[in-house]
Amino acid sequence: MNDSQPIETDSYKGVRDFYPDDLRRREYLEQVMRQTVEAFGYEAIDASVLEPAELYDAKSGEELAQEQSYRFTDRGGRDIMLRPEMTPTVARMISARAKSLSFPARWYSIANVFRYERPQHGRLREHWQLNADIFGADSLVADLEVIILAHELMKNLGAKEDDFIIKLSSRGLFTRLCEDVLEIDQETQADLARTIDKKSKIDKDSFNGAIHDLLETEAAERLLTYLSAGDTKIIREKFPNLALPLNDVEELLEQLKEREIGNVVFEPALIRGLDYYTGSVFEVFDTHPQNNRSLFGGGRYDNLMDMFATEPVPAVGFGAGDVTLANFLEAHELWPELGNSLDVSICLVDTDTHAAFGYQVAKKLRSSNVKTRVDISGKGVGTQIKQADEAGAEFVTIIGDDEIESEELTFKKLATGEETTVAVTDLSDVFIDNTNDPA
């Protein structure tokens, strides 16, 4: 507890400090997310980052619940976890009120999630994630809305249609293939899903080898045929047993085209890492040559709520994280100018003598919604003006003996140098009409 070695000023490994400039970028993303989903009538919810660990054991997959988790025991002996994803939390909340909520419910959250991984480009130990879901609707129109919403999010971030591509598939189709056609047991299915999920990260021969390691030769060949089908017609032809679940995928593709969403492709090898998907799955990919990767995705998960005692509720949604979206905006040069929104910086010739009057003026300005700071640095007026400019202030005004005596202030617009002089008594009249221009 006494004087000891100095402490490092670094953040914990793999997480971020958000200085004002950094936070403005995150808040810009959050604002676009919020506006996009609220325009569709989604309501915001939130929860604690602390969750009972058992919430992830059943359905999230072993890698996430066991190997990549921030899992620990609290002082009361409870097995708890920092949420690695938001979906089980939202499912828990929906289940808790399944009897009183009116369905379908459209919910969203912008929440931080944690994974113990080696930090790398696009992956950190903590990131913020938009989750948007429709609960209690099992019709395909809900799947469609969620994909339209994801597309709208990209557009609202400034993306053009050729900046990204939406890959669409069906986990239900894959399950049907495994069970009805290839007759693969559940455990092998889970192994296959994990292997296929990593397809893009390994070369073709290694991938084919991995599939052959898991299956008999004929089943392996048939699966590889399925995975490389560039069109639903090929699957319809080669796997007539899959006709029914294929209808849904074709219907979705058709409907998206009708809504003028032109950048959707069928991709049977799209599986999604999480164990709980049951129906359509999709992923948004960046098409930029320097950032050619998955940005985010989602899908239908009708059975996740089986783990609770209440009646199951069908669900479809997606989660989009801030780190990959920031990389996307970076690659496509889509970040807008994001400055501080300070209106006035009041410079004081002498802090001790002039602060009282300065705060009086600031109070008047704030009552007209003019964001005003008083410079109490005690530095020279020239430095105060320079620092006001650096801080993004739109106007400066200098207060000294003369201003206090005359009760008149000169506001200088920093961008143009233009000056306007007004009486202190008229301040609120002047600023009330136009927050950003005292003239």
Add this chain to the structure above:
Amino acid sequence: MNDSQPIETDSYKGVRDFYPDDLRRREYLEQVMRQTVEAFGYEAIDASVLEPAELYDAKSGEELAQEQSYRFTDRGGRDIMLRPEMTPTVARMISARAKSLSFPARWYSIANVFRYERPQHGRLREHWQLNADIFGADSLVADLEVIILAHELMKNLGAKEDDFIIKLSSRGLFTRLCEDVLEIDQETQADLARTIDKKSKIDKDSFNGAIHDLLETEAAERLLTYLSAGDTKIIREKFPNLALPLNDVEELLEQLKEREIGNVVFEPALIRGLDYYTGSVFEVFDTHPQNNRSLFGGGRYDNLMDMFATEPVPAVGFGAGDVTLANFLEAHELWPELGNSLDVSICLVDTDTHAAFGYQVAKKLRSSNVKTRVDISGKGVGTQIKQADEAGAEFVTIIGDDEIESEELTFKKLATGEETTVAVTDLSDVFIDNTNDPA
């Protein structure tokens, strides 16, 4: 990993799930916090909830760092903690950039913090907290601004001056009393601070006894005289050695009176639990008979950054939590009406047949910033209208075969029953002028 016992739908003990209604209240508080501090020119920052545990060992006090902490070892063997308070994080960030930041810096954050405590009224294991601080200003005017800011926050939440009282004291004055007048060693000082911090929770005799247990009779009596002084004049008279630090307290009280802040009192027994305060300290108390408790507080902490290798930076600020402020608004009946901000709910006579047209209309409305949801419940139109009302929609419109044929829609304002019929092609013209009224 297989089927097992159903999982409980409760949240982890002592934390909260925020359903839409709950979150609207928290977001209202956050919005008032944000507007208040941004009007004073404070810039937002943020950080991860995960911090190296050593950050709290040196200065936060043993109770907080050892007994009440969520402290654990990560998979890489690092000793980490869920932040129990935000100040050490902000101090770390300031220290990391002490050479490049321009001071004074005004920063704020609205961040969740964690303490392992028995959950009770006003205290949970996780709460959200506004922190607002000025770094790099050692003059009293900074202390003054921070208290004005706290007062402004209360006013912006709708509080009248007699709804709350600000108690002001000086940790510096207390330290001087202990060291120069009563000659008490540091360890006993820390014990005293903890005892005094709990004064309001025990009866007078027990408190006096506890002080006598810690000190010699004469010192105990003198300390009790100090703690019960209702006025700085009494201290000036009885402890002439404290004249100098007392000047600052008197100056602050005087200045606050001049700024027409009438609800500030001197309270020498105000200590604040955290070890790092060095100068003025203050606390905002609720005056409501049913909620007569401390709401939040802060003070000056000029030495906290000594724990880093960089140059120390003087600091003053406060932290205000969402749970106590919510209790305050509850007690004083200051919560505003907070509803969902949905503009239009589109009802479909038949989901399958009419959804495509419904989404087309929704798209047009959204392009005019009209928040629109499409009801895909498949329920009867009467139920859809009732649920639109419950969801807070301002208007409903019903889409069936007739509407698709005529390409005309009737919007019904739910509050008044008033109806307006418009052509689908004119939708954006109509809604563009007034988001909330198509008439």
